[in-house]
Amino acid sequence: GQNIDQPTxxxxxxxAIVQINCTYQTSGFNGLFWYQQHAGEAPTFLSxxxxxxxxxxxxxxxFLSRSKGYSYLLLKELQMKDSASYLCAVRDxxxxxxxxxxxxxxxxx
Amino acid sequence: GAVxxxxxxxxxxxxxxSVKIECRSxxxxxxxMFWYRQFPKQSLMxxxxxxxxxxxxxxxxVEKDKFLINHASLTLSTLTVTSAHPEDSSFYICSxxxxxxxxxQYFGPGTRLTVT
Numbered sequence: 135g136q137n138i139d140q141p142t143x144x145x146x147x148x149x150a151i152v153q154i155n156c157t158y159q160t161s162g163f164n165g166l167f168w169y170q171q172h173a174g175e176a177p178t179f180l181s182x183x184x185x186x187x188x189x190x191x192x193x194x195x196x197f198l199s200r201s202k203g204y205s206y207l208l209l210k211e212l213q214m215k216d217s218a219s220y221l222c223a224v225r226d227x228x229x230x231x232x233x234x235x236x237x238x239x240x241x242x243x
Numbered sequence: 244g245a246v247x248x249x250x251x252x253x254x255x256x257x258x259x260x261s262v263k264i265e266c267r268s269x270x271x272x273x274x275x276m277f278w279y280r281q282f283p284k285q286s287l288m289x290x291x292x293x294x295x296x297x298x299x300x301x302x303x304x305v306e307k308d309k310f311l312i313n314h315a316s317l318t319l320s321t322l323t324v325t326s327a328h329p330e331d332s333s334f335y336i337c338s339x340x341x342x343x344x345x346x347x348q349y350f351g352p353g354t355r356l357t358v359t
Contacts, residue, residue: 176336176353177287221286229275229340231348233286 136160136232140222145240146212154207154237156222165225168196168207171236172218180220181207209239217241246270247339249351256327256358263323264354266337272317273339277348278310281334293320327358 137159146152165184169177183189183198195208209216222234246269256262266276274295279287291312292300299312311323324331336353
């Protein structure tokens, strides 16, 4: 099984940077995903890491260290619309995703 | 590309009745679909893996006789909540695996079930 930990809540100011950490203990690691979820909606894909290192996609970047069981999602130039829940998910060798509890990010003006 | 739809988007039913939720992959063939449940302020919990043409694989603690899954074609999987109770009220989300897609798994928009 998977054990995935991420902070419950984070607050940041518009225009700032926020880093959401995720640690995991897993069997059969086959990739780590970050999703954004607004209340009442399904998750939307943000990023995917399967190898160590940093993946950058516009304002969002994600980092993975497989040896440490650690990932982070970096959100730059925060906008009000970035207020949402961010889910860290680990995929196993059967392509099943296990999700962390999610981090609620609140962006303040 | 890689669009997954769900129907209905929300449903209210009375306790003791059954509700069917459909999950369709619109522009790709999905040999595998996944069903998740999400309670308020909680994360997604995988309920079962649905494979086309074979029986679904249920996660520990999920009653297979209560949550019936049928994956009759490469583009359609259905989840039927039988004898629904108020505690089954939740947000049900499906995802479909597209091996040819870049990120493999694509989520539907979810179905909000309320049992009164």
